[in-house]
Amino acid sequence: MTAVNRRIVLDHRPDGIPGAQHFRRDDQPLPELADGQFLVRNHYLSIDPAQRGWISAGPGYTEPVAPGAVMRSLAVGVVTATRNAKYAVGDHLYGWFGWQDFCAATEAQVIARVDTGQGSASAGAGLYGICGVTAWLALTELGRPRAGETVLVSTAAGAVGSVVGQLARRLGCRVVGLTGSDEKVRQCLAEFGYHAALNYRSGLDTAALRTLCPQGVDIFFDNTAGEIADAVWPHLNLRGRIIQCGTAAVGSWDPLPVAPRRERAVLTKRLRHEGFIIFDHLERFPAVIAQLSRWQREGTLVFHEDIVTGLDAAPDALTSIFRGENRGKKMVRISNGTRAL
C-alpha cells in the first residue's frame, strides 16, 4: 500500500465550464480509519456533467464543494481495510469516494455494491451507476411513456441519453435523438435504438423538427436546456412531459439567462415539466440494476464506456464532456499500483 494518498482538490470555482486550471493536486498521507469507517481504494472515477453544478456557487441541489476540498466524484473502488462490519476487505463499492486514490468512507457514502461477476467493475460506475438508473427512472416515472408516443432526447448519444433511447424503444415509443455530430447520429441509429436522429449543429429549425417528429413530441427528455430546448418546446403535444435531467447547454446561470416564456404552452397544452435528480432515488438502485443487467446479458442493451487513465486526467476528462468529445460514459481509471478490476 502506498503511504501517500494522491488527491485532486478544487482550487477555485469556474465561471462556466470547468478546466484543469480550476483544480490542483494536494497529496496527503493515507487517512486513518475511525470506528465505522472503511478504506476504499478507487479504481474508476465517474466523470459526470453534474460535477459542474457541484463546484458552482450558483443554484444547485447540494452544498458546493469548498475550494481546497477533494473534488466530489462518484467512483468504484474496493475495500482494502475496514472498521465496519458491513463492509469487508475485497468488497467492491460504488459511492462518493472523490478524486483521490483512497477514501476513508462511511456507510452514507456508499450507493451500491458492485457485482464484479458480470464483467469489468467499471460498469458499476456506468450502466449500473447513475447513468442507467437515471435513464430508467426518469423516463418511466416522470415520462410515463405509452407505446406509440414520440420521445425526443437531447444528448441522445450520451451516457444517459443512449440508454434512454434503447429503453424508450423497448417500451414501444418512436424515439428521436438530438446529438452533436454526424458520427453520433449514425451511432444513435445503428446502436441506440433511435428511429431518427439529427446533428443539432446542422440546424434545428421548425422544418427539421417536423420531419423528425411528424406526430409532435410527447416526452422531451432534456439534458441540455438552452437553444435546443427552445427549439423543441413548440413541438410538444397536448399533455407532453418534459423531463429536466440536465442543463448542459447553458454555460452560466448567474445572471439568470432569458428564454421564451413557457407558461402559455404549459397551460394550454397541459404540459408537465419536472426535474429529476437521481440522488433522490438511491433505494431504487438494486432493482433497476438487476433489470438493466438482465437486458444487457440478453444483448438487448448496449452501453459504451470512454475510459482515460490516470488520476491527473480527471479535470480534462470533465471538460471534455462539455466539449461533447466523449464516446460513451466518461471515466478515469486510476493506475494506483494495482491491476485494473
Next chain:
Amino acid sequence: MTAVNRRIVLDHRPDGIPGAQHFRRDDQPLPELADGQFLVRNHYLSIDPAQRGWISAGPGYTEPVAPGAVMRSLAVGVVTATRNAKYAVGDHLYGWFGWQDFCAATEAQVIARVDTGQGSASAGAGLYGICGVTAWLALTELGRPRAGETVLVSTAAGAVGSVVGQLARRLGCRVVGLTGSDEKVRQCLAEFGYHAALNYRSGLDTAALRTLCPQGVDIFFDNTAGEIADAVWPHLNLRGRIIQCGTAAVGSWDPLPVAPRRERAVLTKRLRHEGFIIFDHLERFPAVIAQLSRWQREGTLVFHEDIVTGLDAAPDALTSIFRGENRGKKMVRISNGTRAL
C-alpha cells in the same frame, strides 16, 4: 316568448385585452330546434378570463371563435322547449350557451344541471361552475397540498383564487395571497382565509416575498404568469409545485415574450410545473359541486358574485376583469323579459 334572439358576435380579434369594439350585436330570429336539441333561455352569462384565449388566434386549447360567430360563453339558463328526452322544460342547466338570449343546444353543450334549491341559479355559473371546481381540482390534484405547506396564490381575491385560499387553509396550509389593491388584501385576510396577503402593485421584491413566505413557497397557484410569476419562482422550495391555471398578466403571446430561464430551478429543486384546464375534468363536476355545496351550507366557504345587468354589458364586463375591477365572480344577468331566477 320574444321572436328575436339577441346575440353578440365577435367582430374582429383583439391584439391584447378585448374591449367593446371587438364585438357587435347581430340579432337573429329564434332558432328552430332540430331533433335532439332543446332551447335554453340564458339567465346568467359567466364572464371568464379564459374568454380572451377563446377569441385569440394565438396558441390556445380550443378552436378560436370565428369572427361573425356568437361569442363563446358559459351560462346558466332554463329549458323553454325541448326535442330531447333528457332535458325537460324548466330544467336549469350550466353549459356552453353563448352571449345571446336563446341557444338551441345539444347534450354536448351541457356541463352540469343547476340545483336551484340552494339559492340563486347564478351560483351554477359561479362557485358551482368552473371557478369552484377549478379551485378544488387544480389545488388538490396538481398541488397535492400537505398540512403545513405554504400555498401562494396570484389573483388571490379573484373568482378562482378566493376559493383556493379557503380550500388551502381548510387543508392545513399556510396561505399567502397576491392581489391588486389594498382593499382586496383586506378581503383576502378577512374573508378568504389567507394568513398573509400583499398588493403586488406596492412592490413584489425579494424582501417582501421573504416576509410573506418565511418558509418559502411549496405550491404556487399561478393565475397570472408575467412579472408576478418571475418574482415568485426564486422563492419556490424543493419539490415545489407550480399550478398554471391562467396567464392573466401577459398581454400578448405573439411574439412569445421572454422570461427568466426556468430549467435550472426545475432541475435542482425538482419542481413540477403543470397546466390545468377545467374542461378536461367535466366528469368530476357533480362530486366536487356536492362537496363545495356542503361547505357553503355550513358557512365555511364564501363566494362573491359581481353581477351586471343586460346582454349588452357583456363585452365591457369581460374587459373589466382584466382591469382587476371585479369584486367576485363576474356575471351578466340577462333581462330578457323573465324574472331573475
